[in-house]
Amino acid sequence: MAPRYALVPDPHGPGGRLQPLADDGGPLGPPQHAPSLAAAIAEVEAAGQPRWVFASTDSAYAPLLPVRLARSHDLRLTEPLLLGHEGRWGEPRSLGAAWARLRGLPVPTDLPESAAAEDEQDGLFAPDRLQLPPGADPLEAVVAVHAEQLRRTAAIGDPAERHRFRLLAAAESAGGLLAAEMARDGLPWRSDLHDLLLTELLGPRPQIPGTQPRRLAELSVELQQSLGGRPFNPDSHGQVLKAFAEQGIHLSSTRSWELRRVDHPAAELMIRYKELSRLHAAHGWAWQAAWARGGRFRPEYVVGGVVSGRWATRGGGALQIPRILRRAVVADPGWALVVADAAQLEPRVLAALSQDAGLARTAAEGDLYEALAATAFHGDRGKAKLGLLGAMYGQTSGDIGPLLATLRRRYPAAMGYVEAAARTGEDGGIVRSRLGRTCPPPSADWLDLTEAPETAGEAGGRSARARGRFTRNFVIQASAADWALALLAALRRRLAGLSSGADRPHLVFFQHDEVVVHAPADLADRVAGEVAAAAEEARVLVFGDTPVRFPMSTAVVDCYADAK
DNA sequence: TACAATGACACA
DNA sequence: TACGTGTGTCATTGTA
Structure with a gap:
């Protein structure tokens, strides 16, 4: 296991404190104060890439950039994953809240999201955003809350589930590092x-x-x-x-x-x-004028901003950029864009999740819908795609009935998997992604509507079915997000291995199942190779022994619009 | 006057 | 053909 270091920057100035930690999160020796945190981190990184434990990227990583951390444990991102897994949805998730629960103090409620913008106006990555009580020592809180998170993770009973949850926390934390880096680097924008x-x-x-x-x-x-x-x-x-x-x-x-x-x-x-x-x-x-200045578009990514684990963005609408505007995304002179997207990710995820032998065979390589059409739909690719998407999203209308019947007959395990998820949701239950991200429980309104006798009929049924569609889709969308996060973490590490100087290839865009890397032109082909290797690494990490493959369709281009 | 709801559409 | 999941953002319109 990699050594761990807690990391807390001083509120003002370039210094900060480091605290080496044991495997159980307990302190190993006294904290060290470094007059230059950047220099101290570089020294420790060079000696062996520990896992850096910190309160949040906002408070501890963004201000340090371009200093690079290879691995992290992000308390702010891990806390909601744990709370969700423990069935404690909606409890405050700040460092201060976790600290207060440990100490039996009054638990502060979370600040509204809009508070982030206010902090930036003040030019502060304010420690008070951590919600710690006055006088509390941030380093002491980071060390204690981290140890508690390790303990809570270790309390997950099933060993395989526990292992996957650890992967989830590590991948989510890596996503946090990457999001901060991408916000700083920006997407090349002409x-x-x-x-x-x-x-x-x-x-x-x-x-x-x-x-x-x-x-x-x-x-x-x-x-x-x-x-x-x-x-x-x-x-x-x-x-x-x-x-x-x-x-x-x-x-x-x-x-x-x-x-x-x-x-x-x-x-x-x-x-x-x-x-x-x-x-x-x-x-x-x-x-x-607001978002794309100085040759870069700098969106602010919100890791885990969607309950399914997909990222969201705040401002700039980075995940909703119309395709036509990709013409403005052009590599710098002498550089190239490596654009890669996972082909038919969600049906492949279903095949791997459900371990349906027949569907796995169609997802073993090449065009999944083509293979599905050949085996079950007389070669009609359109019908194959419509049917499978309908099954994953819970579609009932249109002429989809016969397609679903065919799928149920040919791929009983896969269809059984999504239908079980739907039934769980309709009954008010919760479902999880492959790595253990948990869907939100039903709201009080939903329970009223579905359980009260006077609405148990039509309105209650409608609500129940709507929640069934949500949980049916959640297991797939969230597991796809698990895989994508693992891909990002692997690719980020691999890119750092190619070059670390001013010509380092770096991720500049991520949109659910698609990544864009900005790289020196002479490294572009190697980057494309790393993308494929990272996809394979993610497959093994997330799904283990599965025949399902996750091919990337990759293009090396000057302009994003030329990728597809 | 400020905020919330609505409708629409961009992305996966 | 207009269906079924998840988002963010805008302009208009209605309400506090």
């Missing part, structure tokens, strides 16, 4: 190309901020003319529905798929207006 794209589609950038770009203004006028000439605001759903109704076209919404079925010139104009208006509002010049 504002000139972004500007060119916006100008092509919307017209020149408005001189007066807040005014409508030319193309949007033109479309507004064309829309009004084609709907009788009366002025209306195309951004107002109500006014749009009324304008169409006056032409005898009665819509139930302004959704673009509904508009697409309308045979009237205004429908097409409306769809175009909505597309461009969204681009302008969500990723236009204002977005660029």
Whole structure:
């Protein structure tokens, strides 16, 4: 087992304290104060890459960057994983809360998420965000809460489950390190190309901020003319529905798929207006000024921000960037982008989770849907994909019934797995991912609705089925997130092994099942090899002995848009 | 006037 | 063809 060091930066200045720890988390000798924490860390890292134990990346890693830690135990990220696993959903998760529970003190409630933004305005990575009581020693709290987290982990009864949970905590912590690094490095962003794209589609950038770009203004006028000439605001759903109704076209919404079925010139104009208006509002010049400056887009990732373990982002909408804007993501001169995504990740995860021998065979290599179609759907890949996705998401409508029946007959273990997860959810139970991330329990409202006799009929049934779809999907989505996190951790370590200087390849983007690495052009092929190796490493770590393969489709490009 | 709810759509 | 999971963000509209 790697040695462990607790790590607490001084509130001001470059110094900090280190505390070597024993395997059970107990202190090994007295704490050491380092006048330069960065220098002390580099020295310890060079001697053998310990696991650094700290309160949170915000308080202990981001301020130290570009200092690099190879391994960590992030108390802030591990606490909610443990609380969830222990069935203590919703209890405060700050360091101060965990400390207070240990000491029998009043437990502080968590600060609202918005507090993070306020701290940054003050330029503080404030220790008070840790929620420790006044006078408490942060190092003492870090050491004690860490030891307690190790003890709680060791209390997981089943050895295999305990082993996987340890992997989960390590992978989540590695994700925290990486998220901080990516926020600092940023995604290469060519504002000139972004500007060119916006100008092509919307017209020149408005001189007066807040005014409508030319193309949007033109479309507004064309829309009004084609709907009788009366002025209306195309951004107002109500006014749009009324304008169409006056032409005898009665819509139930302004959704673009509904508009697409309308045979009237205004429908097409409306769809175009909505597309461009969204681009302008969500990723236009204002977005660029706020988020993509100095040649880099710097989103703030929120590790574990989604209950399934997927990451979220705060500000900038990094996980919702429209594909068209990938044209602005271009490698620096002499560098390349290695873009890799896991092919058909979720059905492969289902095959590995359920150990369905037949489905595993179709997921052993190549195109999973193609193989599924060949064995069960007379070669119809479309049907194979629709059926499998429907099974994983709990779809019931449409013409999916016969497809599900086929799947149930051919792949009983896989279908049984998702259906058992759905039944657990409908009954109010909880499910876990492969590595042990736990889904939230039902809310009090849900229990009222499903258990009260007066609503046990229709409304209760609807709620129960909705929760069944959630838990059915959770086991797959969350286990896919387990795998992706293991991939990230492995890839991060492997990239550090390629080069550590100014030309080090580094991850610049991560979106659920896709990674982008920015690398010197002459290292790009080796990076692509490391991606494949990391995927294989993640497969073994998370799923152990399974015939299922997790192939990555990888491209080395100058521009993100050229990857697919 | 400020905030919440709604509808819509971007991503996986 | 418009279905079934999870998000974040925007503009409009309604409410406190």
